[in-house]
Amino acid sequence: MTTPIAIRSACLSLLLCVGAGHAVAQQGWIALLKNTPAEHFDDEDLRLFIDASRKALNDTPEHGKVSWDNPATKSRGDLTVESTFTWQEHPCRRIQVMNEARGRKSSRAVSLCRVDERWRVVTESQLKKQTGDAANPVQGSAQR
Numbered sequence: 001m002t003t004p005i006a007i008r009s010a011c012l013s014l015l016l017c018v019g020a021g022h023a024v025a026q027q028g029w030i031a032l033l034k035n036t037p038a039e040h041f042d043d044e045d046l047r048l049f050i051d052a053s054r055k056a057l058n059d060t061p062e063h064g065k066v067s068w069d070n071p072a073t074k075s076r077g078d079l080t081v082e083s084t085f086t087w088q089e090h091p092c093r094r095i096q097v098m099n100e101a102r103g104r105k106s107s108r109a110v111s112l113c114r115v116d117e118r119w120r121v122v123t124e125s126q127l128k129k130q131t132g133d134a135a136n137p138v139q140g141s142a143q144r
Contacts, residue, residue, distance in 0.1 A: 049099070
C-alpha cells in the first residue's frame with residue numbers, strides 16, 4: 001500500500017515532470033491527487049499519468065483526450081482538454097482528469113495556467129476574480 005510519504009514523493013515527481021515548479025501546496029497539485037485513486041499508483045502508474053498529463057497540457061487540441069493504461073496494475077486514466085482560454089494574459093487549459101486504481105475511480109475538472117513557463121493549478125475563485133465568470137472563460141490560444 002502506498003504511504004503518505006510515497007504520495008508526497010509522487011506529487012513532487014509530478015510537479016517536476018510537468019514543470020509546475022516550487023511552492024507545491026500553493027499550486028494545488030497535491031490537492032488534485034489527494035484522496036483519489038492516485039494514492040494507489042505504483043511508480044509505473046505515476047510515470048504513465050505524468051506523461052499523459054504533459055501531453056494533454058502541451059500537445060493535445062481542445063476536446064482531445066489522452067489516455068494511459070498500465071496492464072500490470074490495471075490502473076488507467078483519461079485526461080480530456082475541455083477548453084483553452086486566457087487568464088490574466090496567461091494561456092490556460094481546463095482538463096477533465098479521470099483515474100482508476102484498485103477499484104477506485106475519480107473524475108474532476110481542473111484549470112491550469114502557464115505562468116513563468118510552468119503549468120499551475122488555478123482555482124475557480126481565482127478565475128472568477130479576473131473574468132467574473134469561471135464557467136465562461138475568455139477564449140484564446142495557448143502558447144507552449
